[in-house]
Amino acid sequence: MDTYKRILGEATGWLAMISLLMLLALMVPKTVFDADSRDFLLLIGAVGIWRYSMGGLHFLRGMLFLHVVYPHYRRRVRKLGSAADPSQVFLMVTSFRIDAMTTSMVYRSVIREAIDCGFPTTVVCSIVEMSDEVLIKQQWQKLNPPEHVQLDFVRIPGTGKRDGLAHGFRAISRHLPDEDAVVAVIDGDTVLQQGVVRKTVPWFKLFPNVGGLTTNEFCEVRGGYIMSEWHKLRFAQRHINMCSMALSKRVLTMTGRMSVFRAQVVTNPDFITDVESDHLDHWRLGRFQFLTGDDKSSWYSLMRLGYDTFYVPDAAIDTVEHPPEKSFIKASRKLMFRWYGNNLRQNSRALALGPQRLGWFTSVVLFDQRVSMWTCLLGLAASIIASIKYSIVFLLIYLLWIGITRLVLTLLLSLSGHHIGPAYPLILYYNQIVGALVKIYVFFRLDQQSWTRQNTKLDRGLASFQRWFNTWSSRAMTFSAASVFVAVLMSIV
Numbered sequence: 131m132d133t134y135k136r137i138l139g140e141a142t143g144w145l146a147m148i149s150l151l152m153l154l155a156l157m158v159p160k161t162v163f164d165a166d167s168r169d170f171l172l173l174i175g176a177v178g179i180w181r182y183s184m185g186g187l188h189f190l191r192g193m194l195f196l197h198v199v200y201p202h203y204r205r206r207v208r209k210l211g212s213a214a215d216p217s218q219v220f221l222m223v224t225s226f227r228i229d230a231m232t233t234s235m236v237y238r239s240v241i242r243e244a245i246d247c248g249f250p251t252t253v254v255c256s257i258v259e260m261s262d263e264v265l266i267k268q269q270w271q272k273l274n275p276p277e278h279v280q281l282d283f284v285r286i287p288g289t290g291k292r293d294g295l296a297h298g299f300r301a302i303s304r305h306l307p308d309e310d311a312v313v314a315v316i317d318g319d320t321v322l323q324q325g326v327v328r329k330t331v332p333w334f335k336l337f338p339n340v341g342g343l344t345t346n347e348f349c350e351v352r353g354g355y356i357m358s359e360w361h362k363l364r365f366a367q368r369h370i371n372m373c374s375m376a377l378s379k380r381v382l383t384m385t386g387r388m389s390v391f392r393a394q395v396v397t398n399p400d401f402i403t404d405v406e407s408d409h410l411d412h413w414r415l416g417r418f419q420f421l422t423g424d425d426k427s428s429w430y431s432l433m434r435l436g437y438d439t440f441y442v443p444d445a446a447i448d449t450v451e452h453p454p455e456k457s458f459i460k461a462s463r464k465l466m467f468r469w470y471g472n473n474l475r476q477n478s479r480a481l482a483l484g485p486q487r488l489g490w491f492t493s494v495v496l497f498d499q500r501v502s503m504w505t506c507l508l509g510l511a512a513s514i515i516a517s518i519k520y521s522i523v524f525l526l527i528y529l530l531w532i533g534i535t536r537l538v539l540t541l542l543l544s545l546s547g548h549h550i551g552p553a554y555p556l557i558l559y560y561n562q563i564v565g566a567l568v569k570i571y572v573f574f575r576l577d578q579q580s581w582t583r584q585n586t587k588l589d590r591g592l593a594s595f596q597r598w599f600n601t602w603s604s605r606a607m608t609f610s611a612a613s614v615f616v617a618v619l620m621s622i623v
Contacts, residue, residue: 143552147537154530158523181505182535184498189542192373196443196546199377204444207332214332217310219247220302220393221327222254224294225262225318232319232450233262237269239322244279247327252280252305256298258288291386292424296406303397311393320387321448329445330390341437342384342391342428344372346446348548353453353461359553360462361451363561366548369443376441380492384428384439388447391428395437404431410475412576415600416592421579423472430476433483462560466568468580473499474569475576503569504615506562511619532559570611574604 207214221240225233237255244251255266263283270281284301286294295315302313312331316322326345333343347365351358375381384391395401408420408427420427432439455461477499485493513528536555544550572578577600592600 140552147533147552147555151530151533151537154526154533158526158530181502184495185539188371188374191377192370193545195373195377200373200443203333203336207336210332210335214335216249216312216331216334217308218305218312218393219244219249219251219327219331220254220305220307220311220313221251221316222256222295222298222302222313223316223318224256224291224298226258226288226291226294228318229452230261230265233265234269235321235450236316236318237266238273240316241269241273241275241279243322243324243327245273245275246324247331248278249327249331250278251327252282252302254282254284254298254301256284256286256294256301258286258294290421292406292408292420292427295424296402299396299402299405302393307393307397309392309394312390313393313396314388314390315384315386315396317387317449319450319452321450322388323446323448326388326445326447330442333440333442334392337379337438337440339436339438340379340392340440341395341432341435342389343440343442344381344383344385344389345387345441346372346443347385347387347449348446349449349451351451351453353451353456354458356458356553356557357453357461359551360458360557360561362549362551363543363554363557366543366546366550369546369548370543372441373443375439375492375495376443378489378491379438379440380489381439381441382429382492382495383425384432386425387449389425389428395432395435398435400435401428401431404428404434410479410576414603415577416596418577420475422468423475423579426472426476430480433480433487436487463564463568466565467572470565470569471572471576471579474573503566503573506566507615508619510563511616512622515620570608574608574611 221244223236223240225236228236237253240253244253255263257263257266263285266281266283275281282301282305284294284297286297298315299313307313312334314327314330330343330345334340346369349358349361349365351361372381405424405427408423408430409417410420411417429439453461454464477496480488481493481496488496509528509532513525516524533555536558539558540550540554543554
């Protein structure tokens with residue numbers, strides 16, 4: 131019955147979406163559909179060509195990797211057989227303030243993977259609270275692992291995930307792993323799907339220069355329908371982008387939910403320092419530590435140390451998402467603020483590594499991250515200005531264009547293997563506009579950071595004048611940039 135209701139609800143949603151597009155099509159002039167007219171719907175400018183070219187290139191590269199290149203790589207891995215087996219596996223889990231039910235699910239899946247993979251495995255638990263240790267020991271006793279599976283607890287103060295990771299890495303160092311050992315870093319709300327360890331560890335033998343790789347993600351959201359669809363859309367987009375970047379072995383983040391590294395990477399003191407004490411020297415905001423974004427720090431460290439990064443699309447995990455707010459608008463803004471801040475804090479120094487280290491395509495993608503906050507707003511801003519100066523028809527044409535293109539993008543996302551829903555076109559546009567506004571806001575406030583689960587913020591202990599200067603200079607630069615953007619558009623439209 132629940133499946134029937136879900137199918138009926140989605141069918142109703144798709145019909146409503148198509149009906150709305152047809153209504154908009156009836157409201158705009160017929161010349162919009164005339165290829166010889168200057169009002170033709172598909173006549174887009176240079177900025178539009180750039181944006182859709184980047185999206186189309188990512189999609190084509192992603193499909194090429196997923197359906198052609200990766201299957202070829204997988205056949206090569208199978209030919210290696212037992213020669214690709216690691217000497218030892220470490221499964222390191224960081225847990226802090228996660229509900230007991232989720233914690234039990236996570237550690238049960240981790241211990242089962244440690245048993246089923248068949249390799250000598252140590253489960254490293256980087257925890258803060260005694261209650262977590264009790265839950266883990268209960269799962270350990272129930273599953274009763276064989277001798278090749280060991281358990282190691284690392285108790286840390288609740289000072290943040292970066293400290294938890296660093297303490298865990300040092301605990302692994304004390305085991306003196308050899309060059310064939312691997313380490314999986316797993317978040318405390320990540321449930322491992324069956325066989326994920328065996329699907330990820332052989333790639334380090336096939337690609338000797340790969341220092342870290344990450345996995346496909348699916349999610350269970352403890353929230354409403356829109357919140358759930360928003361997360362699922364994000365993971366579908368992530369899957370295609372990861373596949374695209376894996377074609378160059380330049381996956382742009384070592385996802386904190388689950389990534390796998392060579393043991394010689396995570397035991398490298400430089401890598402540990404990069405993750406634990408990463409910071410940025412900003413010309414206006416001064417030096418500040420990174421509170422969030424350990425996944426971006428680990429990626430940057432791998433790039434700086436000369437390693438490649440990779441993505442394994444058929445190795446999957448399930449994440450349990452706990453929205454930080456009941457309101458979708460508030461929760462999505464909080465999460466965007468954290469995610470986009472992590473991206474932008476790493477962006478400039480990653481670009482400084484240069485195309486010789488990153489490759490030209492990766493450098494272009496990083497550059498696009500900096501300009502997309504403005505190009506994403508260009509169409510909406512131009513249509514609003516044109517509707518005020520000339521006719522409301524321009525806004526209707528823009529809405530029709532958005533509806534058609536987001537519907538096409540949603541259908542293309544179905545090729546990722548992730549579920550798509552009728553709310554995706556609207557959520558795609560929401561992400562474009564609200565995401566761009568959040569990026570602009572955070573771009574001028576890179577020192578402002580906070581965890582959503584722990585509700586902790588970075589306190590730099592600045593003098594009152596420095597706090598005042600940072601606050602008002604950020605506001606002034608945001609206002610100036612937005613004013614220039616609007617002024618340029620008004621002079622062109």
